[in-house]
Amino acid sequence: MISVEALSCGYKETILKNLSITTTNNLVILGANGAGKSTFAKALCALLPYSGKITLHNHSLQELSAQERARTITYIPPKLESYDTFITVLDFILMGRHPYKSPFEAYSERDEVLAYSLIKEHALDPHKKIGELSSGQQQLLLITQALAQESKIIIFDEPTANLDPHHKVAFYKALQSLDTATQKVVITHDLNLAYKLGYEVLFIQNGTAEHYLDADTFFTKENLKRSYGVDFNIEEGILGVVYG
């Protein structure tokens, strides 16, 4: 469960003002560039200072220890940024198991088995260095690592931005069958994906948000035009923006 009351946060200036939402279901977060979608996600993960009240699975975010927080919620950034580019794929996936590891001890055999099976499932090379991967593979790597983390809530930030159509479909299927997470949150500009997912919609605009419990009420031509200011076509379950 995600429960947010009167959330305000931002960087130098406040981006989100007095935002509230409570949901126990999957969610897509939509909104224009710079509307504050990622800011909202980072506040949920305690990566940013904020004011207001955030409750995850009946625990106040402030009261969770770092490890408990990581077991409850995680965020997958749109791009891999790493100072150390020599880490192997296997080691990187294993880092997803850190929230379950006792301090100062190595990762357990169970962790390694899980990491290997995820690596196989996503057709990654365990011994390749993360700096040698293509941007699409790096995105896949981040997603795979988050799957190893088995957090209750997983936030995907632009998960399909660097993926080719084949991997996009693969991601969509993987997301549908992902059952370790009780709540999946997807931030995206890919409205077709958002439409297809059929999750509840949180549309962020001007620092505040509108929560649509039923996706169908958001994905109407009229509402899309009102929200984005451009025309859309919906035909045979495919949603597309109308250029010109």
Next chain:
Amino acid sequence: MAKELFIFTLLALTLLSPFIGAVDMQWPALFQTGSLEQTIFFDLRLPRLLLAFFAGVILALSGWLFQTLFRNALMTPFTLGISGGAILGTGIAVVLGLNLVLFGVNLSALFGVSGAFGSVLLILWLSRYVSHRGSNALLLLGIALSFFFSAALMVLFSVATAMQSHAILHYTMGSLSTLGYAQVIAAAVMALLLLLVLLRRRFELSLLAVNDEHARLKGVDTKRVTYYLLLVSSLAIGVLISITGPIGFVGLIIPHVIRKLYPRANHELIIPTALIGGLFLAACDTLSRLPQLQSEIPIGIVTAFIGGPFFIYLIIKGK
């Protein structure tokens, strides 16, 4: 091949170390109880070799740690002004005439450590105001602090007596000369402490080497871990600098060299960094005494002579 050659050269120069100096070592005399050679070997040259090795370990590991924590290849205790604080602290102890031992603690070491701690706290406090601008802003802060500390040291020169001035000047050039084993033990304890702490924290450090946000998302209390590691390393650096004075470039170049020699994940490089850092400084010490001049070349000058051009080469060659 280049790797083996490099390590072999370091090892050879290190092993040569105790046999170089004003007095030639004669093999038979070395094993004669009470001979001058034996005294020189065991009370001067062997402790010096060991001090050089442990100093190299501390400097290289601290450099590695700072580069990892701040994810910036230019970070070392020197560039962040922490060494500057330790030098100033030790300088103050000299001017105050506090070169004595109280309750088993050398007072100048205490001042050196306080200087290092003070600088860390100052840097951490200042970093709160620049953290959003990334580690380059922190680096600039460190450089500004270093300049401030060297200016303060210059003020010390003007209030010190001629004797004290000479002592401070000699000290700021860095020296590995030592008598007996008290200082060697202090450096060894600090080197081992730092090594053990880094090895114990290697998983958190491997997460931090990706980026801070990533580490937090995986359940690392990054602030606490960073503060803890900075305090441990500044303790080691403070103690070391109060013994040897500043020795630059080791912390900067050794982690880079290691990364070239062993293109592996950062957290797997802790032990190679420690070993090669130790051997490198011991080898540099041998080189400083090879020319057999009137007085030895200060060690900081040798490391800078080797490290400077080498670093320029690394920069020009690019990543």
